[in-house]
Amino acid sequence: MQQAVHSISICTRGQGLYEFTDALDRFVAESGIATGLLTVFVRHTSCSLLIQENADPDVQTDLVGFFRRLAPESMDWLVHTTEGPDDMPAHIKSALTQTSISIPVVDGQTVFGTWQGIYLFEHRRRPHQRSVVLHIIGE
Secondary structure, three states: OOOEEEEEEEEEOOOEEEEEEEHHHHHHHHOOOOOOOEEEOOOOOOEEEEEOOOOOOOHHHHHHHHHHHOOOOOOOOOOOOOOOOOOHHHHHHHHOOOOOOEEEOOOOEOEEEEOOOOEEEOOOOOOOOEEEEEEEEOO
């Protein structure tokens, strides 16, 4: 059994989806592991990870709009407000999505479906530098 670990940094410009599929593909290729499981984990509580369509950018626009409506900043009943009006809605969005994703590796490549890519989903308005850990285990 082999394994490899790597961290990547993703700089965001505010709310939105940031694709980093190419970084995963490079990591898997450099690991030398032909068959295994890649775990992707984001080390933050106000952003998340998504596997989503990467062909039509309207999908990303609609997802951001949906989550903005689902957890708006205008919820006057929120208690956690010390980090700004977008922080608690960001935590809610993160809780509804995921911070860890597993992706199969076959023949030394990630196994995504047609039009699929992996995204960091930034839920805060201001730019951030996000840390994502990649861990692959296999043969």
